[in-house]
Amino acid sequence: MNINASDGLSLQDRWVAASGGAVPTSGADVGRKALWAIRELGLPAIVKTCLSCRSDHHHPSGKFRVNANGKLLDVWLLMHCDRCGRTSKIPIHERISVRELENSRLMMFENNDPATVRELVLDASLASKAMYRLDWTDTWTLETHEPFYTLDDPEPINIIVSFELPASIRLERILMLGFGVSRSQLRSVVASGRVLLPVDLDSKVRDDFTLTVTGTESAGDILDGQGKITTFRYDADAN
């Protein structure tokens, strides 16, 4: 079963979504833009200790269990231990009145709807409530598009990074992949002040953001300028 929902958006659609609805124009004041996309490869692992083998990585089975007791319902999301296969349950609804649950939602649970599985696995508040964390290893890949950009380019550029899934990724990792440079090369360019970042390199990001790389020609202006340039946008409140 495929539990990786793709919304089928084109790059242009994503660009519009990432820029708040306005399609960037190629006017001189806008400069060049590039779009990098964090593409979804799979769902994250659910990290919780297995009662049988004490391993801690699980993946969703793709199924729900719905139990009706009179007018009360329990709904669980089922997951399998990666090592021993034991099935465990994540409570979604406990002893909820049938009337409180929309029928369409109940049907999603009863039909093991893949989009609903995905929605709940990616739900950070559910993870917090049920006391597990998510491991995003191998769940994403970075896709970069024209115009291809290298860090020694003389022209400035805005890079819009859009997320197809709310993977929590160190900013440094995204930039090393996107620019195709080593950690030390990246650190050196960032230290020069040419890359204007929404958060520091060690921080994790999970929402769309834009970063600016000043061209090599304007690097002197930036270094001689009065402190930080804050033209980037970071949607820290999106989740």
Ligand SMILES: [Zn+2]
């Ligand atoms: Zn196990």
